[in-house]
Amino acid sequence: MTFNPENYRCDFPILDQLVNDEPLVYLDNGATTQKSLAVLEAIQDYYHKDNANVHRGVHTLAERATKRYEEAREKARAFINANSTKEILFTRGTTTGLNWVAQHARTFLKPGDEILISIMEHHANLIPWQEACRATGATLTYVYLKDGQLDMYDLAAKMSEKTKVVALAHVSNVLGTINPIKEITAMAHQAGALMVLDAAQSVPHMAVDVQDLDVDFMAFSGHKMYGPTGIGVLFGKQHLLEEMVPVEFGGEMIDFVSEQEATWKELPWKFEAGTPNMAGAIGLGAAIDYLTAIGLEQVTAHEQELMAYTLPKLSAIDGVTIYGPATAKDRAGVIAFNIDGLHPHDVATALDYEGVAVRAGHHCAQPLLQYLGVPSTVRASFGLYNTKADCDQLIDAVLKTKEYFHGTL
Template identity: 70%
Template sequence: MILDSEKIRQDFPILKQDINDEPLVYLDNAATTQKPQQVLACLNDYYQQDNANVHRGVHTLAERATAKYEASRGKVRDFLNAGSVKEILFTRGTTTALNWVAKFAEQVLQPGDEVLISIMEHHSNLIPWQEACRRKRAKLVYVYLKDGQLDLEDFNNKLTAKTKFVSLAHVSNVLGCINPVKEIAELAHCYGAYVVVDGAQSVPHMPIDVQDLDCDFFALSGHKMLAPTGIGVLYGKEKLLEQMSPIEFGGEMIDFVYEHEASWKELPWKFEAGTPNIAGAIAFGEAIDYLIKLGMEQVHAHEQELVDYVLPKLQEIRGLTVYGPADTAKHTGVIAFNLDGLHPHDVATALDYEGVAVRAGHHCAQPLINYLGIHSAVRASFYIYNTKEDCDKLIEAIFKTKEFFNGTL
């Protein structure tokens, strides 16, 4: 089944507007996606019908809220094919999830141990490891690139018995390449290393099976897959989460509290202190329902069709440099580029005048940007409601931008 993007667009009220007197073409999906009416209605229904705290009350509203909150956890388990709901921890997002894993790493790392990451990592999968290595006097080791992708030969050369953690983005938020995490996990486990995956840019766009990938931890954000902001997930293998100490302490994560000590609830609740983002979690479940109805294979195929269409057109533009793999089959719907002689912020502003919303900057990946020898880049990123007409509008807006600035330089 091919996705009907025009029909899908009808579910997204925000897309039905003009920007600078032009129809909105939203191409900043790697930063955050728009929300369908079904998710917005779910949020509204919770606050109007079921608003109560979870796990605490025995009154009807509390029981309804708890049931829906935990049902969403079950939906995440099924969506990722985790082994148990005990392996699904609700967090504020990918950043929080990766920080939790880096804290666990401090329980494991010894002086001289190594953590292996790539140069393409988002700051959320880089700075927590910098801090963990600094505190434990471990070494942070980088894997570099070849042909706009992870250099697997470099990875193999740097994976040693000293490696205790390997942490990689499943999909780069700049290069748009897909890292072979299943293959990487198999290699890393041969050395006894834990494998951590930043799935923020993969889960919204393709089928994910964490058991098949055999990663030890997997982090994701709801807002990049139609859900509200402030809700995310950390998947972890149950045996590892049992070993992992809670990050926050207080209400709801406790079992018993005495004057000088306390004990914790069982998984997953020992990690969810305080009042969680109940509405966000429930709406996250609704977003998952929406994506399942579309079919993740179809979502992936639709985006690949757009990439096959637009990437060659971008590559043909004189003076435009695209980063990441040149082969469309190896490139996701995240496309970063620069125009010779123009600052990315100027390009993004000019595109906005044409109603095209893109991102410009270092994309929270400064080491990668420096490695590429640039200061920043423009990024267009696609999702289920984008069409080939959106691609054409992007190309047209780029040509108008070139024409305008060439006349003023």
């Protein structure tokens, strides 16, 4: 069946509005996606009918809340094909998950060890490793780019027996570059290193199978996959999570507490201290149901079609510079660009006057932009509800912006 985004736009009521007297075109999905009625209704239903703390009470509401919370965990497990729900930890989002893994790495890193990351990393997959190196004396080593993509020769040259962790984005939040993670994971494991995956920009847009990729840890966020904010998942192989010490303590992560010591519950609950984000987890479960019903293969194909439609049109505009892979097939639904002589914030403001919502700034990837030689860019990022008409409105808005500031088309 042919994917038609118009069939799903009605599920996102926020899209049905005017911004500056123009139809809203929301192209900031890389920052956060909109929420479907199914997600909003699931959260409301929980608060209306089942609001109680989980894993604590034996009354009916508590048991219903616990059931829905753990059902959401199972949905997350199936969505990424983890081996067990013991490998699915609920977090506040991708940043929290990556920080937990970096904290764990401090227990085995030592001077002379190396952590391998790329220059295209989001700060959430960069700063925790900087701090781990600062605390342990390990070295942070960068892999650079070639033609907007990860330079695999550079990666191979820098992978060695000193490499203890390889931490990479599956998809660059700036360039849209899709990294060959399965191949890199095999290289990391051959070197004896752990593979850590930032999947914030991939899980919402393509099928991700952690067993097929063989990654050791993977983090992603609910709010980038049409779910609520404040909820995310850290996947970890069970034997590795068994070795990890929790980052937070107290509440329902405990098993037994005496005056001087305590023991922890089994996985996954030993990592979920305090009152968890029950509504967020249930909302995430509803988002997973929504994406599963549509089919990620269809979502991927649709966003690739939008990219193939938009990239050449934007590239054809004189004075527009596009960053990242030159062809649509090598990138996910993200386009970062600049207009000669214009500050990205001015461009984004002008686009907003035309109803087009994009991101402008360094996109939490300052080392990448320094490497590219620009302080900031404009970024358009697609979602399943975007249409070719949205893309046309973006192109038209860019042309109008260029004409307004430069006086000519």
